[in-house]
Structure formats: C-alpha cells, structure tokens
Amino acid sequence: MTKTDKRTRWKNLRFQPEEYQLLEGRFRKTPFRKLSEYMRSVLLEKPVTVFYRDKAMDDVLEEMILLRQELNAIGTNLNQAMRSINSAHGHAETRLWMNLMSLINSKLEPAINQIKDRMNQYADIWSQKLRAAKA
Numbered sequence: 830m831t832k833t834d835k836r837t838r839w840k841n842l843r844f845q846p847e848e849y850q851l852l853e854g855r856f857r858k859t860p861f862r863k864l865s866e867y868m869r870s871v872l873l874e875k876p877v878t879v880f881y882r883d884k885a886m887d888d889v890l891e892e893m894i895l896l897r898q899e900l901n902a903i904g905t906n907l908n909q910a911m912r913s914i915n916s917a918h919g920h921a922e923t924r925l926w927m928n929l930m931s932l933i934n935s936k937l938e939p940a941i942n943q944i945k946d947r948m949n950q951y952a953d954i955w956s957q958k959l960r961a962a963k964a
Contacts, residue, residue: 842868855879889951896944903937 844852853864858879861867870877910933914926 886955889954893948893951896948900941900944903941907933907937 852868856864856867859867860878861870867877869875910926910930914923914930
C-alpha cells in the first residue's frame with residue numbers, strides 16, 4: 830500500500846445495542862473479513878454480496894441426513910442377520926434364521942419404501958426450487 834492509498838480520515842460511530850446487533854448480523858452474512866470493510870462498502874454504496882440461507886432447505890437437508898442414518902442402521906441390521914444365517918448354514922437353526930429373516934424383511938420393507946417416498950418428495954421440492962431460481 831502506498832502512502833496515497835492509506836486511509837487517513839477517521840470517523841467514530843456510536844450504535845444502540847439493537848442497532849449494533851443488526852449491523853453484526855448483516856455483516857456475518859457477507860464474505861467480508863472485517864466489519865470496517867463491510868461498513869465502508871455500505872456507506873459508499875458499493876455492491877455487497879450477501880449469503881442467503883433458505884431455512885426450509887436447511888430443514889430438508891437435516892431430514893435427509895436423518896433418513897440416511899436410518900437406512901445405514903437398517904443395512905447394518907440386515908448384514909448382521911445375514912452373517913448369522915450364513916454361520917448357521919447346515920445347522921438345525923438355519924430354518925429358524927430363515928423365518929427370522931423373512932420377518933425382518935416384512936418389517937423393514939415398508940420403512941424402506943416410506944424413506945424412498947420421502948426422499949423422492951424432497952427431490953421434487955429441490956427441483957422446483959432450482960427451476961424457480963433459474964427462471
């Protein structure tokens with residue numbers, strides 16, 4: 830920075846707590862690293878980039894994460910059951926395990942279908958939002 834590029838003028842501003850919180854909140858939604866940079870841009874009417882977060886989409890993302898965890902748990906339980914059946918192969922317990930696996934499958938299949946349906950609904954919501962944003 831050359832001597833002519835330095836900022837030599839100083840102004841102090843005072844804010845009420847509510848005003849300062851509002852200013853800080855707006856500043857946090859920008860890529861600026863320093864509050865002074867942000868304030869200069871606003872005061873000099875320069876363009877300010879603001880990050881926008883869609884609360885509804887945040888909720889959808891959170892739900893998708895929970896659904897993925899549930900699917901992972903289902904897969905883990907199925908793998909454990911299959912290992913048990915494979916280890917009992919040739920034993921009298923095999924028929925018991927096969928019946929148990931059938932019961933587990935009858936319980937899991939509706940849950941898996943519900944999860945898939947919900948994920949498809951969310952995919953539709955996302956695609957509608959993307960189309961609206963592009964228009």
